Every structure is written in structure tokens, then in C-alpha cells.
Amino acid sequence: xxxxxxxxxxIVEIGGDEMTRIIWKMVKEKLLLPxxxxxxxxxxxxxARRDETxxxxxxxxAEAIMRYGVGVxxxxxxxxxxxxxxxxxxxxxxxxxxxxREMLDGTVFRKPILVKNIRPSVSAWKKPITIxxxxxxxxxxxxxxxxxxxxxxxxxxxxDGGEPIRQMIKEFTGxxxxxxxHNTDGSIESFARACFAFACDQKIDLxxxxxxxxSKTYDARFRDIFAAEYEKNxxxxxxxxxxxxxxxLIDDAVARIMKSEGGMLWALKNYDGDVMSDMIASACxxxxxxxxxxxxxxxxxxxxxxxxxxxxxxxxxxxxxETSTNSMALIFAWSGxxxxxxELDGTPDVVTFADKLEEAxxxxxxxxxxxxxxxxxxxxxxxxKKVDTEAFIDAVALRLQKKLKNG
Ligand code: NAP
Ligand code: MG
Numbered sequence: 015x016x017x018x019x020x021x022x023x024x025i026v027e028i029g030g031d032e033m034t035r036i037i038w039k040m041v042k043e044k045l046l047l048p049x050x051x052x053x054x055x056x057x058x059x060x061x062a063r064r065d066e067t068x069x070x071x072x073x074x075x076a077e078a079i080m081r082y083g084v085g086v087x088x089x090x091x092x093x094x095x096x097x098x099x100x101x102x103x104x105x106x107x108x109x110x111x112x113x114x115r116e117m118l119d120g121t122v123f124r125k126p127i128l129v130k131n132i133r134p135s136v137s138a139w140k141k142p143i144t145i146x147x148x149x150x151x152x153x154x155x156x157x158x159x160x161x162x163x164x165x166x167x168x169x170x171x172x173x174d175g176g177e178p179i180r181q182m183i184k185e186f187t188g189x190x191x192x193x194x195x196h197n198t199d200g201s202i203e204s205f206a207r208a209c210f211a212f213a214c215d216q217k218i219d220l221x222x223x224x225x226x227x228x229s230k231t232y233d234a235r236f237r238d239i240f241a242a243e244y245e246k247n248x249x250x251x252x253x254x255x256x257x258x259x260x261x262x263l264i265d266d267a268v269a270r271i272m273k274s275e276g277g278m279l280w281a282l283k284n285y286d287g288d289v290m291s292d293m294i295a296s297a298c299x300x301x302x303x304x305x306x307x308x309x310x311x312x313x314x315x316x317x318x319x320x321x322x323x324x325x326x327x328x329x330x331x332x333x334x335x336e337t338s339t340n341s342m343a344l345i346f347a348w349s350g351x352x353x354x355x356x357e358l359d360g361t362p363d364v365v366t367f368a369d370k371l372e373e374a375x376x377x378x379x380x381x382x383x384x385x386x387x388x389x390x391x392x393x394x395x396x397x398x399k400k401v402d403t404e405a406f407i408d409a410v411a412l413r414l415q416k417k418l419k420n421g
Contacts, residue, residue, distance in 0.1 A: 018051040019367050022359040025351060026078045026316075029058040030088025032323035033403075036331060037341045038088045040404060044411040045371060046348060049418060050364075055082060059110050061091045065103045072110045076117040079314050083358060086351035087114075087318040088344070111308075118310035121146055121208035123279070124291050124320050125305050126298035127342055129379045131393045134276075135297040141277030143294050146212060147287025148205040151197040154284055161190045169194065202236055206243040207311040209281040210259070214251050220259045222281040223267035236283065237261055295320070299391045302340035307350060317350040319343030327403075338386035339403045345375045345410065367418075374414040383409045 029035065046052070057075035064071055079085040091097055092109040115122070125144040128134070161167065167183040183192060206222075213220035222240050224233040244252075244259050252259055262270070264286060271280065282290055295304045304320035320343060327337045349368040356364030379388060382397035389400045401409065 018049060019363050020361070021050055021052040021352070021355060021364055022361050023084075023355060024053045024055050024082045025355055026075065026082050026085030027054040027056045028075050028085060028087035028090075028316075029056065029060055030090040030323065031059075031061055032089075032091065032325055032328035033331060033337065033339050034089040034319070034321075034323045034344060035060065036328070037339060037344055037403060037407070040407045041341055041344055041348060044407050045345065045414060048411075049367060049414075050352075059088075059090050061093065061097065061101050061103070061107075064090075064107050064110070065101065068104070069107045069113070072107075072113045073117065075110075076114045079114070079118065079316055080312070083314055084351055084355045085314075085316040086347050087316055089319060089321065089323045091323055114316065115149060115308060118308060118314050118316070119204050119312070120308040120310040120314070120316070121205050121212075122149055123212055123307050123309060124295070126294060127303045127305060127346055127376070128298065129303075129376050131380055131382070131395070132299045132303070132388065132391055133393065134299075136272060138273055139276040139297070141275060142298070143271065143274075143276045144212075144216070144218070144279045145287055145291040145294055146205075146209045146279055146281040147291060148202070148282065148284050149287075150201040150205070150284065152195050152284040153193070155196065157194040159192050161186050161192060163189060167192050197232075197235075199235070199239065202239045203243065204311045205281070206240045207247070208309045209240075209279060210243060210248040210252075211311070211313070212309050213257060213259075213279045214248065214255055216279070217255050217257055219257050219278040220252075220281060221267060221278050222259075222261050223264040223286070224283055225264050227263055233283070240281075300340070300387050302385075302387050303342055305343055305346045305350060315351070315354050317347040317354070319347050331403075337403045338400060338406075340385040340387050341403070341407055341410075342375055342379070346372060349375075370417045371410075371414055374417055375410050378406070378409045378413055 030038065055078050057071055057078060059072060059075060090110045093103055093106040095106065097103065098106050123144050123146050125142050128142050165186050167186060169181045169183055170178050172178040209220055224236050226233040226237045240261060295301050301321045306318050306320040308316040324339050327339045331337050349371045352368040353365050356362065356368065382395055383399055383401055383406065384392060385403065385406050386400050389398060392398060
């Protein structure tokens with residue numbers, strides 16, 4: 015028997031809820047712990063632990079990521095009133111993802127896992143398209159008003175210690191609606207930096223698109239901040255890596271994406287990213303095949319699956335019924351985190367292990383062994399076999415063992 019591979023520095027492990035918690039344990043016990051010697055700084059974000067600690071555990075977890083640089087997170091319940099009743103919570107605690115994202119000032123990048131027997135609906139796409147969504151401001155932090163009759167709508171800014179500055183929005187001659195939105199240079203700069211850093215890290219081209227022809231101040235500010243950041247800090251690095259930065263109008267970007275072979279990072283404003291990431295996920299098969307990583311401009315990374323806790327499957331599981339929940343995105347969250355840890359530590363054997371884990375998972379699906387969600391979208395083949403949650407992970411474990419043995 016070969017000895018275990020040593021992971022040099024700590025990894026922050028963030029525990030979660032429901033079905034993903036069940037799968038998390040299987041992935042660790044069957045795919046990771048038999049082969050790796052890791053030091054895990056564990057923060058259990060199970061909803062009951064968040065409640066017990068009045069959510070202190072979530073901020074502790076975010077601080078640990080700032081300390082060690084790399085973390086991996088299981089999906090967690092964002093409590094609503096139903097959950098408050100279900101778990102007898104003190105209150106509907108804030109989304110842990112929102113807390114961690116704010117503390118890390120991070121941007122979320124989402125990328126589909128491609129396998130040969132699940133073809134993207136867009137036939138031109140050969141490589142995964144990563145979406146970088148700016149997760150601050152715009153229409154997600156808006157002030158809206160219904161206008162019920164005639165009158166004057168204005169936008170007013172009062173500088174500290176200065177006179178109000180006014181601009182007319184509309185002289186209403188009848189009922190209508192208005193909306194006030196904002197963003198900050200600081201947030202846009204962090205977003206731009208995270209996108210340039212991610213593209214450089216992955217050695218992929220970066221596209222950024224906005225509606226700057228129509229929004230000559232607002233969207234143009236995004237364009238200008240990206241351009242300035244590129245010239246100041248990234249042009250040389252991009253040229254050295256042989257990758258490019260490209261800004262284009264959002265309509266043009268959409269048209270070009272559909273004809274491209276993929277493989278780029280597509281940076282988008284908040285609303286555009288929200289909409290386009292669902293389009294990419296659905297065109298690539300299923301939400302269960304989307305990976306997600308939070309990248310902070312300070313160089314911290316947190317990996318997770320894009321999907322939630324798969325609540326409905328969990329209720330079936332606790333009733334003792336069979337489940338066929340897909341663990342691909344959770345496996346890739348771990349492999350992503352291990353690759354990054356290995357790169358930062360300068361331990362290529364850890365990176366190689368992570369690559370083999372990904373190959374083993376992909377090949378298992380390509381051989382036709384899949385969970386129910388994928389059977390529905392994969393190429394029809396008599397070898398296709400639907401397996402349950404655990405049997406899928408067991409099949410990946412078997413392939414991984416063979417790969418590790420054959421060097
Ligand atoms: P979800 O967990 O993503 O699941 C929605 C549906 O998508 C499932 O019922 C299932 O469809 C399918 N699905 C998702 N992941 C799958 C997988 N790995 N394998 C197979 N099918 C999968 O979303 P939700 O049920 O709306 O949310 C449940 C909880 O997750 C909520 O409490 C929410 O707050 C939380 N959440 C957490 C995160 C996070 O921590 N990052 C993200 C989103 C949601 P079928 O039922 O048709 O099989
Ligand atoms: Mg959405």
C-alpha cells in the first residue's frame with residue numbers, strides 16, 4: 015500500500031445541512047480520507063449550530079478562511095419562517111453565503127462540469143463558460159416607487175456639507191413607476207480585481223460586457239473601472255499568460271457567446287450574471303453539475319457546489335427511501351479546494367490527486383453510471399445505469415483507487 019498524500023497547510027472545512035451533509039460525509043470517508051492526510055479546521059454551519067452560537071460560527075468560519083486562505087463549504091439552509099418552525103430557531107439567521115461573501119469582499123464564479131455524454135444545448139460550446147457575477151447593488155438594492163398621478167420625479171444627491179444636486183427623471187402626466195439604484199467604485203473595483211485574478215489563475219480569456227451605449231454614466235463607470243484596473247495591474251500578466259481582456263456591449267457579447275466554443279470567463283453585472291448563469295447551467299445539463307468558487311480580491315478562495323441542500327431528497331432519505339442525489343458538484347468543490355491548496359503550498363502531488371479525483375468522477379458518468387438527474391439529460395445508451403446516492407460515490411471511489419494504483 016502506498017502511503018497517504020500529505021496536504022501541507024490547513025484547509026477550512028465548513029459543514030452544512032440536509033442531503034448535502036449526508037453526501038459530504040460519504041465523499042470524505044470514501045474519496046478523501048483513505049488517500050489524504052489533511053489538517054482540517056472544521057466549522058459546523060449546521061442550522062442548529064448556527065442557532066446555538068447566534069451565528070457566531072459563520073463569522074468564525076469566514077475569519078478562518080482569511081487566516082488559512084482556502085476553504086470548502088457544504089450547502090447550508092438559508093432559514094425562512096418555515097425553517098424557524100421546523101428547527102425551533104431563535105430567528106431566521108442571515109444566509110451564511112451572504113455573510114461570508116461580505117466579510118471576504120468576494121465575487122462568485124460559476125462553472126459547469128462538462129462530460130462527453132451530456133451535450134450542451136448550444137452545440138458550438140466545447141469548453142465550459144465561467145460566469146463571474148458582481149453580487150452587489152443595482153436592482154438588488156433598489157428603491158422603487160409607484161407613481162399614482164401627475165407630478166415631477168427627480169433624482170437628488172446631497173453631498174456632505176454641500177448643496178443638493180438635482181436631475182429630472184420624468185414629468186409624469188399620468189401614473190407610472192420609478193426606481194433608484196446605485197453602486198460604488200469600491201465594490202466595482204473589487205469585482206474587477208477578482209475577475210482579472212481569476213482569469214489569470216485559470217489562464218482563460220476575460221470578457222466583460224455592459225450596456226454602456228445606453229447607460230453612459232452608470233454602465234460606462236463599470237467599463238472604465240475595468241479598463242483602468244487592466245492597464246494598471248493586469249496587462250503585463252495577461253500578455254505573459256497569453257490570454258486577453260475584451261470589453262464589448264452586452265448584446266454583442268450574448269450573440270458572440272452563442273457562436274463561441276466557450277472556455278472564457280464572462281464577467282457580468284449583478285442582474286446580467288443572475289440571468290446568464292441560470293442559462294449556462296441549464297444549457298449544460300443540470301444545477302447539480304455547476305461548481306462555484308468565491309474569490310476575494312485579497313486572495314482567499316472558498317469552493318462549493320452551486321446547488322442547495324436538496325431538501326426534498328433529504329426528507330426521502332430520513333424516511334428510509336432510496337435517493338439518487340448527484341455528488342459531482344460537491345466532489346468538484348473538494349477537488350477545486352485541494353488543487354488551490356496544493357498550488358499555494360507548492361505540493362504537486364496534491365494537485366495530481368485532485369486531477370485524478372475529477373477524472374474518476376467524470377469517467378464514471380461517461381461510462382454510464384449516473385444519478386437520476388443525469389440519466390434524463392445524457393445521451394441514450396444501453397449501458398446507462400441509474401444508481402443511488404451512495405453507489406455513485408462507490409463507483410467513483412473504485413475508479414480513483416485504480417488510477418492511484420496505476421500511478
Ligand atoms: P436545491 O437544494 O438546489 O434543490 C432544488 C432541486 O434541484 C432539487 O429538489 C432537485 O430536483 C434538484 N437538485 C439540486 N441539486 C441536486 C443534486 N445534487 N442532485 C440531484 N438533484 C439536484 O434548492 P432548494 O431545494 O430550493 O433549496 C434547499 C435549501 O438549500 C434551502 O434551504 C436553501 O436556502 C438552500 N440553498 C443553499 C445554497 C448554498 O448553501 N449555497 C444554495 C441554494 C439553496 P428534484 O427534486 O426534481 O430531484
Ligand atoms: Mg437566479
